[in-house]
Amino acid sequence: MGSFVVLEGLDGAGTTTQAARLTERLEAAGHVVLRTAEPTGGPIGRLLRTTLQGGDGAADRASLPWLFAADRADHLARTVEPALAAGRWVVSDRYVPSSLAYQSLDRPLDLVDGLNRWFRLPDLTVFVHAPVEVCLARIAARGEAVELFEERETLTRIAAAYEVVLPLLEARGARVARVDGTRSVDEVAARIWQVVTAP
Numbered sequence: 001m002g003s004f005v006v007l008e009g010l011d012g013a014g015t016t017t018q019a020a021r022l023t024e025r026l027e028a029a030g031h032v033v034l035r036t037a038e039p040t041g042g043p044i045g046r047l048l049r050t051t052l053q054g055g056d057g058a059a060d061r062a063s064l065p066w067l068f069a070a071d072r073a074d075h076l077a078r079t080v081e082p083a084l085a086a087g088r089w090v091v092s093d094r095y096v097p098s099s100l101a102y103q104s105l106d107r108p109l110d111l112v113d114g115l116n117r118w119f120r121l122p123d124l125t126v127f128v129h130a131p132v133e134v135c136l137a138r139i140a141a142r143g144e145a146v147e148l149f150e151e152r153e154t155l156t157r158i159a160a161a162y163e164v165v166l167p168l169l170e171a172r173g174a175r176v177a178r179v180d181g182t183r184s185v186d187e188v189a190a191r192i193w194q195v196v197t198a199p
């Protein structure tokens, strides 16, 4: 049977790298794995990426809670649910906790939660924890254009929001594991593997 694993963290925490590492390890162990991400590459996800990058055709920031929720509904229906039904593993770079942490900057948490609380719980959420300064240094080292949320004060608020949101989800039965994301890529990957394979 497959399992639905979500990686979460601040921009720069390393969720994308670790989603790739976890997928490789699961595949090496003989599992069929769907690696996926939110925002997705689908129609709503593309609009979201344009909006995050501030390009032509961006939607207003005020619409983000609904767009991320709509992208998630599309993602679950077209990608995640069919893979789980086929017995595959699904490794998603971000899911509901990102909306609760990031969109609660602009809107009441209750509103964002209301849009997201009926989506299925993952089997495991791995929170890759790294301090804001470490994340900012990694974002700067990428040398890419800085996106909407990738700024010190904003990331500090998002980090605080995760501390509220993760216990909320745990109280509802979500299994959340926190991993120290300041270690080397190999060390973090090894720790995530331990958590994923823990009984």
Ligand code: TYD
Pocket (backbone or CB within 6 Å): 011, 012, 016, 038, 039, 052, 068, 093, 094, 095, 096, 098, 099, 100, 102, 103, 147, 149, 150
């Ligand atoms: P990110 O994983 O950083 O993608 P990329 O590596 O392509 O930049 O995600 C994009 C941004 O979207 C990130 O700043 C977090 C934000 N986000 C939300 O605000 N709400 C959400 O529900 C999701 C899934 C992401």
